[in-house]
Amino acid sequence: MRDHPRLPTAPGFWRSPLRGPWFTSVLGLVLLAGVTVLFVTGLVSYAAYNPDLSPVNDTTPDKGVLGFYLFPWPTGPVWLYRFTQGVHVTLGVTLVPVLLAKLWSVVPRLFTLPPARSLAHALERLSLLLLVGGGLFEFTTGVLNIQLAYVFPGSFYPLHFYGAWVFFAAFAAHAVLKAPAAVRTVRRRLREQPESDLTAPRPDPPTVSRRGALWLAGGGSLLLFLTTVGQSLGGPLRRTAPLAPHGGPDPGGGPNGFQINKTAAYAGIDPAETGAEAWRLVVTGRTGTVRLSRAELLRLPQHSSSLPIACVEGWSTADQWWRGVRLRDLAALVGHDGAAPDVLVESLQRHGAFRRAALRANQVADGRSLLALSVNGEDLSLDHGSPARVIVPAAPGVLNTKWVARLTFGDL
Ligand SMILES: Nc1nc2c(c(=O)[nH]1)N[C@H]1C(S)=C(S)[C@@H](COP(=O)(O)O)O[C@H]1N2
Numbered sequence: 001m002r003d004h005p006r007l008p009t010a011p012g013f014w015r016s017p018l019r020g021p022w023f024t025s026v027l028g029l030v031l032l033a034g035v036t037v038l039f040v041t042g043l044v045s046y047a048a049y050n051p052d053l054s055p056v057n058d059t060t061p062d063k064g065v066l067g068f069y070l071f072p073w074p075t076g077p078v079w080l081y082r083f084t085q086g087v088h089v090t091l092g093v094t095l096v097p098v099l100l101a102k103l104w105s106v107v108p109r110l111f112t113l114p115p116a117r118s119l120a121h122a123l124e125r126l127s128l129l130l131l132v133g134g135g136l137f138e139f140t141t142g143v144l145n146i147q148l149a150y151v152f153p154g155s156f157y158p159l160h161f162y163g164a165w166v167f168f169a170a171f172a173a174h175a176v177l178k179a180p181a182a183v184r185t186v187r188r189r190l191r192e193q194p195e196s197d198l199t200a201p202r203p204d205p206p207t208v209s210r211r212g213a214l215w216l217a218g219g220g221s222l223l224l225f226l227t228t229v230g231q232s233l234g235g236p237l238r239r240t241a242p243l244a245p246h247g248g249p250d251p252g253g254g255p256n257g258f259q260i261n262k263t264a265a266y267a268g269i270d271p272a273e274t275g276a277e278a279w280r281l282v283v284t285g286r287t288g289t290v291r292l293s294r295a296e297l298l299r300l301p302q303h304s305s306s307l308p309i310a311c312v313e314g315w316s317t318a319d320q321w322w323r324g325v326r327l328r329d330l331a332a333l334v335g336h337d338g339a340a341p342d343v344l345v346e347s348l349q350r351h352g353a354f355r356r357a358a359l360r361a362n363q364v365a366d367g368r369s370l371l372a373l374s375v376n377g378e379d380l381s382l383d384h385g386s387p388a389r390v391i392v393p394a395a396p397g398v399l400n401t402k403w404v405a406r407l408t409f410g411d412l
């Protein structure tokens with residue numbers, strides 16, 4: 001046996017013959033494409049929340065210039081958020097093995113001495129700290145959130161949102177510096193060792209080829225993909241996603257037997273408050289306030305829309321057939337019969353971030369946006385928001401408030 005240096009800073013400590021520019025470049029280019037898609041779909045997901053509309057939607061009040069790109073989220077195609085958020089979450093999970101392999105391939109660089117050879121070198125290493133730290137932070141917070149491990153101090157949104165900007169700034173700088181060389185390395189098929197600080201000076205004999213190691217990381221990604229994507233496809237395929245908390249079979253049977261996010265019990269809804277005697281919908285607008293019982297709502301013109309539920313956590317359902325009163329008809333009832341206004345929706349729920357949400361005028365104006373009373377031909381179940389819930393095309397699930405008690409129309 002050759003003697004093995006004890007310190008990771010010693011040349012010769014890192015012995016894997018797999019490390020080298022080719023391996024790192026291939027993984028880096030996969031991440032270049034993948035992380036860019038994650039960043040764009042993430043920004044899009046943030047915009048879909050209408051965070052610039054009202055403080056009730058916004059848990060990132062200090063976003064400042066980082067919100068420069070916000071735009072009114074459209075109401076079509078109806079599967080829009082299903083698609084963008086399904087891609088964001090599924091791709092994020094799929095890239096985990098690639099990220100880990102990439103970090104493993106460059107770990108010797110973490111220990112290079114001296115820590116800085118020049119000011120430029122010091123700055124470069126500092127940016128790598130933001131890159132690696134930011135990457136691990138974004139992937140970790142994302143995975144924890146979709147696993148419903150709400151362990152964050154406060155809300156997940158500001159952490160993941162601000163973290164994304166830090167990570168992507170460092171990522172973009174890194175890509176500008178490294179991508180051209182990585183492309184050259186992969187193009188030339190430099191599987192033979194070119195001189196590089198990534199290459200072990202005294203490698204151990206190989207037990208697997210570089211190609212084999214790539215297949216290993218790729219295989220891990222494929223496995224994660226196949227056991228995650230079903231939650232976004234829904235229907236019978238949901239069963240193929242055992243790693244996702246909402247990946248099991250749909251609950252129960254019958255018209256209300258589709259995925260539930262938080263149950264009425266979890267949200268602290270008292271069933272007594274939802275009964276015909278107790279419950280009234282309070283609608284406020286330009287001309288005052290009206291109170292409507294469920295029976296009175298049922299006497300208003302009823303409309304149907306086929307719309308999915310699509311959660312920020314990546315799971316979604318196929319279209320469900322909702323029936324109820326159009327939001328814009330309710331707006332007209334309180335004096336907004338011209339241009340549709342924004343609306344603040346509040347539920348019976350007393351605690352929790354999602355007990356209220358603000359919808360934008362374009363969402364109210366869309367004839368498919370309903371205060372739904374029934375789904376798939378049956379009254380809403382308590383867990384799906386009985387006596388009434390909002391359903392809006394193309395919007396994130398969090399805007400589809402359940403157990404609605406109050407609608408306040410007007411500019412927010
Ligand atoms: N009042 C209230 N409405 C709510 C929520 C909530 O926690 N409380 N969760 C929202 C979220 S995050 C989603 S994804 C959808 C899920 O609807 P479902 O449980 O009917 O599938 O409801 C939304 N409406």
Ligand SMILES: [Mo]
Nearest residue numbers: 311312397398
């Ligand atoms: Mo959600």
